[in-house]
Amino acid sequence: xxxxxxxxxxxxxxxxxxxxxxxxxxxxxxxxxxxxxxxxxxxxxxxxxxxxxxxxxxxxxxxxxxxxxxxxxxxxxxxxxxxxxxxxxxxxxxxxxxxxxxxxxxxxxxxxxxxxxxxxxxxxxxxxxxxxxxxxxxxxxxxxxxxxxxxxxxxxxxxxxxxxxxxxxxxxxxxxxxxxxxxxxxxxxxxxxxxxxxxxxxxxxxxxxxxxxxxxxxxxxxxxxxxxxxxxxxxxxxxxxxxxxxxxxxxxxxxxxxxxxxxxxxxxxxxxxxxxxxxxxxxxxxxxxxxxxxxxxxxxxxxxxxxxxxxxxxxxxxxxxxxxxxxxxxxxxxxxxxxxxxxxxxxxxxxxxxxxxxxxxxxxxxxxxxxxxxxxxxxxxxxxxxxxxxxxxxxxxxxxxxxxxxxxxxxxxxxxxxxxxxxxxxxxxxxxxxxxxxxxxxxxxxxxxxxxxxxxxxxxxxxxxxxxxxxxxxxxxxxxxxxxxxxxxxxxxxxxxxxxxxxxxxxxxxxxxxxxxxxxxxxxxxxxxxxxxxxxxxxxxxxxxxxxxxxxxxxxxxxxxxxxxxxxxxxxxxxxxxxxxxxxxxxxxxxxxxxxxxxxxxxxxxxxxxxxxxxxxxxxxxxxxxxxxxxxxxxxxxxxxxxxxxxxxxxxxxxxxxxxxxxxxxxxxxxxxxxxxxxxxxxxxxxxxxxxxxxxxxxxxxxxxxxxxxxxxxxxxxxxxxxxxxxxxxxxxxxxxxxxxxxxxxxxxxxxxxxxxxxxxxxxxxxxxxxxxxxxxxxxxxxxxxxxxxxxxxxxxxxxxxxxxxxxxxxxxxxxxxxxxxxxxxxxxxxxxxxxxxxxxxxxxxxxxxxxxxxxxxxxxxxxxxxxxxxxxxxxxxxxxxxxxxxxxx
Numbered sequence: 096x097x098x099x100x101x102x103x104x105x106x107x108x109x110x111x112x113x114x115x116x117x118x119x120x121x122x123x124x125x126x127x128x129x130x131x132x133x134x135x136x137x138x139x140x141x142x143x144x145x146x147x148x149x150x151x152x153x154x155x156x157x158x159x160x161x162x163x164x165x166x167x168x169x170x171x172x173x174x175x176x177x178x179x180x181x182x183x184x185x186x187x188x189x190x191x192x193x194x195x196x197x198x199x200x201x202x203x204x205x206x207x208x209x210x211x212x213x214x215x216x217x218x219x220x221x222x223x224x225x226x227x228x229x230x231x232x233x234x235x236x237x238x239x240x241x242x243x244x245x246x247x248x249x250x251x252x253x254x255x256x257x258x259x260x261x262x263x264x265x266x267x268x269x270x271x272x273x274x275x276x277x278x279x280x281x282x283x284x285x286x287x288x289x290x291x292x293x294x295x296x297x298x299x300x301x302x303x304x305x306x307x308x309x310x311x312x313x314x315x316x317x318x319x320x321x322x323x324x325x326x327x328x329x330x331x332x333x334x335x336x337x338x339x340x341x342x343x344x345x346x347x348x349x350x351x352x353x354x355x356x357x358x359x360x361x362x363x364x365x366x367x368x369x370x371x372x373x374x375x376x377x378x379x380x381x382x383x384x385x386x387x388x389x390x391x392x393x394x395x396x397x398x399x400x401x402x403x404x405x406x407x408x409x410x411x412x413x414x415x416x417x418x419x420x421x422x423x424x425x426x427x428x429x430x431x432x433x434x435x436x437x438x439x440x441x442x443x444x445x446x447x448x449x450x451x452x453x454x455x456x457x458x459x460x461x462x463x464x465x466x467x468x469x470x471x472x473x474x475x476x477x478x479x480x481x482x483x484x485x486x487x488x489x490x491x492x493x494x495x496x497x498x499x500x501x502x503x504x505x506x507x508x509x510x511x512x513x514x515x516x517x518x519x520x521x522x523x524x525x526x527x528x529x530x531x532x533x534x535x536x537x538x539x540x541x542x543x544x545x546x547x548x549x550x551x552x553x554x555x556x557x558x559x560x561x562x563x564x565x566x567x568x569x570x571x572x573x574x575x576x577x578x579x580x581x582x583x584x585x586x587x588x589x590x591x592x593x594x595x596x597x598x599x600x601x602x603x604x605x606x607x608x609x610x611x612x613x614x615x616x617x618x619x620x621x622x623x624x625x626x627x628x629x630x631x632x633x634x635x636x637x638x639x640x641x642x643x644x645x646x647x648x649x650x651x652x653x654x655x656x657x658x659x660x661x662x663x664x665x666x667x668x669x670x671x672x673x674x675x676x677x678x679x680x681x682x683x684x685x686x687x688x689x690x691x692x693x694x695x696x697x698x699x700x701x702x703x704x705x706x707x708x709x710x711x712x713x714x715x716x717x718x719x720x721x722x723x724x725x726x727x728x729x730x731x732x733x734x735x736x737x738x739x740x741x742x743x744x745x746x747x748x749x750x751x752x753x754x755x756x757x758x759x760x761x762x763x764x765x766x767x768x769x770x771x772x773x774x775x776x777x778x779x780x781x782x783x784x785x786x787x788x789x790x791x792x793x794x795x796x797x798x799x800x801x802x803x804x805x806x807x808x809x810x811x812x813x814x815x816x817x818x819x820x821x822x823x824x825x826x827x828x829x830x831x832x833x834x835x836x837x838x839x840x841x842x843x844x845x846x847x848x849x850x851x852x853x854x855x856x857x858x859x860x861x862x863x864x865x866x867x868x869x870x871x872x873x874x875x876x877x878x879x880x881x882x883x884x885x886x887x888x889x890x891x892x893x894x895x896x897x898x899x900x901x902x903x904x905x906x907x908x909x910x911x912x913x914x915x916x917x918x919x920x921x922x923x924x925x926x927x928x929x930x931x932x933x934x935x936x937x938x939x940x941x942x943x944x945x946x947x948x949x950x951x952x953x954x955x956x957x958x959x960x961x962x963x964x965x966x967x968x969x970x971x972x973x974x975x976x977x978x979x980x981x982x983x984x985x
Contacts, residue, residue, distance in 0.1 A: 114422055114458075115458035117418050118415055118489060120462065122462025123465045123469075124856060125408070125411060125462075125485070126462070126466025128853070129475040129477050130475060131471040132845065136349075136393060136845060137348075137472070138841060138845075139350065140349055140352070141345040144343050144353070145385070148348075148382055149190075149194075149342045150190065150343065152178050153339075153376060153379050154336075155375075156375070157332055161329055164374045165337065167240070168219050168325050169222075171195035171339070175193030175195045178339050178367065181367060185356060186363060188352075189347045190342060194341075194342060195221060196218055196219065196337075196338055197218070197336060199217045200215055200217055201214040201215060201216040202216075202269050202275075204266060204267065204268055205268075211314050212314070214315050215315075216315075216316070217268065217318050217319075218317060219320050219335075223319060227285065227290070227292045228251075228283045228284065228285050229283060230282075232282045233280045238320070238321025240322045244323075245278050246320065246321075246327045247278050247323070247324065248324060249318060249320075250318045251284055254302050255282055257314055262280070263278060266318070275324075277320065277324060277327075291342060296317065298315060298317030302315060302316035350393055353390070354393055354394075356382075357390065360380070363378055364377065388931065392932060394931075395932065398923075398926050401558040403625065403850065404849075405558030405559060405561055406561040406618050406857070409618050410860050411860065412485065413618065413864075414864055415485055419496075420493075422493060423447075429446075448490055456490070459485055459489065463482050526574075529563065529566050530570070533564050540926060557926060560923070564915060564919075565614055565617050565621050565912070565915060568621075569610065569908065569911070612864050616912065619858065619861030621912040621916040622854070622916065624912060625920070627854065627916070629920055629927070630846075630847060633847075634838065635938070636938030637837040640833075641830050641833040642710065642712040643712060643764070644833050645828050646764050646795050647708055648797050648831075649795075649806065651827050652792065652826060655790055655814070656790060656791045660809070660813040667798075667806050668800075668801070669802055670796055670806070671797050671798045672708035673796050674700065674701060674705040675700070675701075675791035675793070676794070677792055679699075682743045693735035695772050696765075696770060698772065701775065701777070703718075708797035710797060711830070717757075717773070719775070720757055722754050722756050724740075725754055726756055726774050728757075729758070729767065730758055731770045732770040732771060733758050736772070743772070751778050751779075753778070764793075803827075840932075
């Protein structure tokens with residue numbers, strides 16, 4: 096490096112180091128932020144797969160068909176190896192070795208003394224000795240073909256206790272082909288009974304008792320059999336069900352892999368069904384529903400984060416470009432002199448690159464390395480492109496800016512109080528092109544609609560829309576802003592103080608923010624506003640969906656509930672109100688039960704009482720019709736009811752006379768597409784009391800800090816007294832639990848975190864952009880204000896002048912960005928579909944969170960404080976005479 100070049104670097108070293116820190120930080124964020132988002136997607140994919148995720152090939156055969164294809168349990172392993180060769184590449188990489196097994200039943204078990212009827216499912220594995228169980232008694236080697244004795248089975252302790260079995264006990268299984276005579280050959284205990292291995296053979300380690308609606312108790316269990324038992328089942332001719340289980344590894348499944356699995360599963364199904372050298376088989380997997388739910392959420396998340404990350408990338412790149420342009424401005428005098436003396440573009444490039452390359456390119460490398468060391472997630476190609484763009488920008492942008500200056504641009508720029516900068520034709524064409532591109536991109540995006548979301552997910556066009564709209568808005572603000580400022584300046588010019596007039600005149604004739612900083616600040620605010628709006632809409636939508644799903648603070652559901660349950664619930668701590676509801680799944684309109692006629696779902700409820708205790712679900716509860724026998728119908732049911740009085744009838748129930756009185760668009764816990772009708776609950780009490788039909792199937796509960804244990808105890812006791820009505824997983828559902836499950840789901844957390852981190856990042860960069868512009872312009876401004884101080888401008892007036900000069904352009908950019916961020920969800924239209932996160936509930940409320948509005952309002956004093964702080968740092972009052980004598984730019 097030559098001595099002049101070294102001196103030049105030393106002269107500008109503070110500015111270069113500051114710019115290098117900005118470049119390194121920006122590069123690091125360009126690597127870390129996308130990696131964190133993708134890592135969150137991959138973690139959500141692993142949770143969607145779950146520890147029990149698997150792809151199963153299942154088939155059934157008996158007699159000669161089973162004997163010819165699977166003559167012994169160990170043949171299942173060879174069949175599994177054949178199935179594995181048919182797996183598509185992604186599925187093959189994501190799955191562990193095959194886990195094959197077969198089972199018979201469940202079939203009734205003959206026992207001399209039995210408390211209740213029992214059913215047994217008998218499993219056959221290729222290898223009984225494995226790391227998944229420990230034999231307490233018995234020898235599995237004695238169950239090979241050719242060994243003496245009757246076929247034996249092995250049971251675990253729980254099954255042995257429930258079925259009252261011990262070693263040597265006879266087990267006679269009544270299959271469809273005859274009795275399979277077995278004996279208990281040993282007892283075992285499972286290792287990790289909650290593992291996916293035993294989840295596929297749950298009956299063998301977790302027996303249970305089932306209570307029928309009429310009170311009968313049935314017990315179910317399982318056992319393991321060896322080669323002899325399998326041979327006996329084949330000889331008997333009973334049907335044997337085969338399963339080849341391919342466990343999915345959570346650590347091998349990424350979000351992209353899981354999204355690509357549906358077509359691979361379809362190909363695998365086609366290959367399995369078309370294979371003729373095995374028993375007839377099909378692919379059955381619990382993953383279908385999980386994959387569909389994940390793909391829907393993943394596609395929406397890609398669109399949302401794509402919009403946010405597109406704006407964030409523009410803010411990061413724009414901040415770097417702003418810093419580079421401001422640094423190039425520091426070289427204006429020297430480079431303009433070189434241009435005036437006839438320096439070529441190559442010479443200018445060499446001069447600028449000698450300054451920027453030795454300092455800034457190491458900053459890019461340092462930022463990239465730091466981003467990789469953070470290990471936020473897998474490196475994204477998107478990040479590589481952005482890092483390369485930053486590396487090229489630090490070399491090219493200052494030189495290109497210098498080349499754009501006119502020859503002979505030597506000397507001091509005209510004073511901004513009297514200068515009026517007119518845009519060139521080239522700039523006008525560029526601005527017009529940006530406006531046209533923004534409009535075209537928005538229209539194309541809206542026309543593509545949900546097709547992009549379902550097929551492509553993240554899309555470059557969608558990600559570019561906020562950037563194009565932000566650039567267009569920034570250009571419009573710069574074009575429109577001078578007019579109101581000049582008008583306001585004339586008004587202030589009539590006053591006694593010159594602060595407002597001078598400040599607005601300087602702001603209107605040479606804006607504090609030029610085009611690039613204006614777009615950066617506007618985009619930063621737009622990204623924060625967009626994230627705030629969507630995040631608040633998502634939270635409100637999930638809360639509303641939870642209310643719609645449950646219908647109140649809590650809901651009890653069973654096939655038959657004791658009519659006295661609502662009165663009993665009043666004794667539970669925290670319960671403040673209840674409303675019973677009876678739902679009949681299928682009723683006939685205008686005909687006796689069992690005859691032909693339109694079918695509807697009947698909902699019997701006291702709408703007035705229910706609305707009082709529905710809480711946040713009250714908006715979905717319609718008003719009760721005035722007629723005592725009035726009926727409300729869903730849109731799909733109203734077409735088959737007509738307007739005349741009719742009857743409703745169902746099996747085991749009365750014929751209820753009703754009068755159509757209106758249409759209801761929505762009701763808690765029901766889909767708007769369902770064919771349902773709502774009738775007063777008192778009709779059941781009046782017309783069916785003698786027939787036992789006035790019992791509820793659901794009870795809505797209102798309360799605060801409800802005693803959940805007490806509520807479940809009372810509800811369970813009412814179910815038992817109501818003929819042991821079966822209860823499912825959703826026997827008692829709480830609104831708080833449903834809302835928490837929605838808001839705390841893995842993918843929802845990824846979206847919320849992306850919004851929060853993006854908002855903090857763009858806020859920091861927006862403030863940094865403002866400070867950079869104020870700091871660079873402070874020297875020129877200090878010289879201009881020094882003349883005003885000679886004329887009597889006080890210190891307080893100087894501070895007010897700094898705020899007046901900086902605030903209009905900055906606040907206009909911030910306000911325009913916030914408005915753009917607020918309207919972006921409406922502009923994107925069908926692309927922003929949040930239904931996968933709200934259980935299908937449509938989100939339409941995109942109002943801004945009041946807390947976020949308060950934070951936005953806090954930008955005003957922050958900007959004023961920044962302007963005052965910069966003005967104070969560059970206050971030249973203590974050496975005013977020197978400035979005025981020499982014309983130094985302080």
